[in-house]
Amino acid sequence: MSVVTVERKILEKNDEVAARNRALFKQQGVFVINLVSSPGSGKTSVLERTLQEVQNTVSVAVIEGDVQTDLDAQRVARFNVPVVQIVTNGGCHLEANLVRDALSRLDLSGVQLLVIENVGNLVCPANYDLGEHLKVVIVSTTEGDDKPLKYPAMFRKASALIVNKIDLLPHIKCCLNELEGNALAINPELHVFETSCATGEGIAEWSEWILERIKTTRAAESIGVPV
Amino acid sequence: MSVVTVERKILEKNDEVAARNRALFKQQGVFVINLVSSPGSGKTSVLERTLQEVQNTVSVAVIEGDVQTDLDAQRVARFNVPVVQIVTNGGCHLEANLVRDALSRLDLSGVQLLVIENVGNLVCPANYDLGEHLKVVIVSTTEGDDKPLKYPAMFRKASALIVNKIDLLPHIKCCLNELEGNALAINPELHVFETSCATGEGIAEWSEWILERIKTTRAAESIGVPV
Numbered sequence: 001m002s003v004v005t006v007e008r009k010i011l012e013k014n015d016e017v018a019a020r021n022r023a024l025f026k027q028q029g030v031f032v033i034n035l036v037s038s039p040g041s042g043k044t045s046v047l048e049r050t051l052q053e054v055q056n057t058v059s060v061a062v063i064e065g066d067v068q069t070d071l072d073a074q075r076v077a078r079f080n081v082p083v084v085q086i087v088t089n090g091g092c093h094l095e096a097n098l099v100r101d102a103l104s105r106l107d108l109s110g111v112q113l114l115v116i117e118n119v120g121n122l123v124c125p126a127n128y129d130l131g132e133h134l135k136v137v138i139v140s141t142t143e144g145d146d147k148p149l150k151y152p153a154m155f156r157k158a159s160a161l162i163v164n165k166i167d168l169l170p171h172i173k174c175c176l177n178e179l180e181g182n183a184l185a186i187n188p189e190l191h192v193f194e195t196s197c198a199t200g201e202g203i204a205e206w207s208e209w210i211l212e213r214i215k216t217t218r219a220a221e222s223i224g225v226p227v
Numbered sequence: 228m229s230v231v232t233v234e235r236k237i238l239e240k241n242d243e244v245a246a247r248n249r250a251l252f253k254q255q256g257v258f259v260i261n262l263v264s265s266p267g268s269g270k271t272s273v274l275e276r277t278l279q280e281v282q283n284t285v286s287v288a289v290i291e292g293d294v295q296t297d298l299d300a301q302r303v304a305r306f307n308v309p310v311v312q313i314v315t316n317g318g319c320h321l322e323a324n325l326v327r328d329a330l331s332r333l334d335l336s337g338v339q340l341l342v343i344e345n346v347g348n349l350v351c352p353a354n355y356d357l358g359e360h361l362k363v364v365i366v367s368t369t370e371g372d373d374k375p376l377k378y379p380a381m382f383r384k385a386s387a388l389i390v391n392k393i394d395l396l397p398h399i400k401c402c403l404n405e406l407e408g409n410a411l412a413i414n415p416e417l418h419v420f421e422t423s424c425a426t427g428e429g430i431a432e433w434s435e436w437i438l439e440r441i442k443t444t445r446a447a448e449s450i451g452v453p454v
Contacts, residue, residue, distance in 0.1 A: 038265045038349075039265045039370055039377070039378060040265060040366075040369065040371050066377055067350060067377055067380075068377055068379055069377050120265070120349065120378070121319070121349070121350055122265075122347065123319035123346065123347075123351075124319050124348075124350075124351065140369065142267060142367065143266055144267050149295065150266070150295055150296050150298065151294050151295070153317060167398075168399070171395055
């Protein structure tokens with residue numbers, strides 16, 4: 001028995017389901033973000049701020065992933081968006097089949113943006129494609145500027161990096177240049193945003209970028225250009 | 228082929244190796260801590276502060292676990308303690324066999340305290356016994372007060388909780404009572420310490436407790452009392 005073989009089979013199976021999810025998203029015209037970070041970096045807070053910013057422009061739905069509790073789904077539901085909570089019961093990441101099951105409880109018609117908030121974990125979710133258009137990784141300033149070097153896979157696979165909690169910079173030892181430089185050394189294609197959910201700083205820039213991505217992706221998909 | 232079965236076999240195998248590690252630690256009279264937390268909660272900083280505090284009283288060795296880099300081992304080596312870095316190359320937690328291999332590069336004779344700093348991950352390391360005497364979980368105030376509810380396994384299996392970065396409390400929304408109450412609801416036996424590695428607050432209390440645990444454990448083990 002080889003653990004590596006089993007793991008490869010799990011990942012292959014996951015990729016098959018992810019491809020079916022991706023086809024469904026394309027068919028429905030839904031742009032999908034897989035939001036990943038350590039526990040407590042501010043995924044839900046960034047999502048709340050983003051909802052405030054984009055809700056008048058695009059129709060949004062949310063899938064929440066957590067090891068336990070539906071606390072995050074409760075927070076997001078206050079914004080009157082459709083939300084489904086996946087509780088993994090100890091599982092350390094979302095897999096494509098969990099998202100597929102959640103989709104059966106979510107009416108995607110008319111939805112233009114689906115945000116999947118992954119389990120708080122900077123390691124495991126990097127390996128599991130959910131069928132999303134892009135991964136967005138959040139790192140908070142309080143976690144220290146060495147995180148991209150220590151957890152490179154997530155930064156390599158992400159399209160955007162949100163550096164959150166920049167309002168705390170005066171009170172901590174964290175060099176933004178160092179943090180962002182480390183991330184860009186891992187992945188020079190990363191789009192970097194600096195945000196604070198306490199003050200709202202940077203949320204407009206990030207939201208503008210994501211709205212633009214939705215627009216160009218929809219336009220490309222509608223004429224059959226691979227994205 | 229059942230994934231669950233494979234996983235159980237992996238855990239059983241891990242427990243066997245952990246039992247052998249534990250027997251070795253007992254034979255050598257070494258007290259062992261498995262230090263766990265999210266990325267960036269301050270495991271290495273707490274360890275540095277603890278080394279300053281206890282180094283004159285007990286002889287310490289360190290095993291560092293990271294997905295990539297030996298940055299943490301470099302930090303700890305400055306304290307002139309023996310340190311071995313385990314790089315998991317993508318692995319999301321330490322397993323007993325990795326610790327066993329690291330032990331072959333560490334001279335335990337005369338060592339009274341071995342600190343194993345696990346990979347930054349609040350989920351997966353909870354499932355893997357390394358042979359340690361106790362798990363200590365760190366959560367930082369910036370991660371929010373709901374973390375014990377959302378990641379309960381780690382808090383259930385830990386003997387002590389260090390709430391770190393309390394110096395940032397004036398600048399963030401985090402209620403210590405709520406955070407600690409949530410943790411104690413999961414595990415009423417938890418010993419709770421509040422620390423700041425920026426100011427050094429609380430490090431003395433935590434260090435005193437751990438020195439006392441080493442003393443009582445060594446006394447009990449030397450007369451054959453199970454601990």
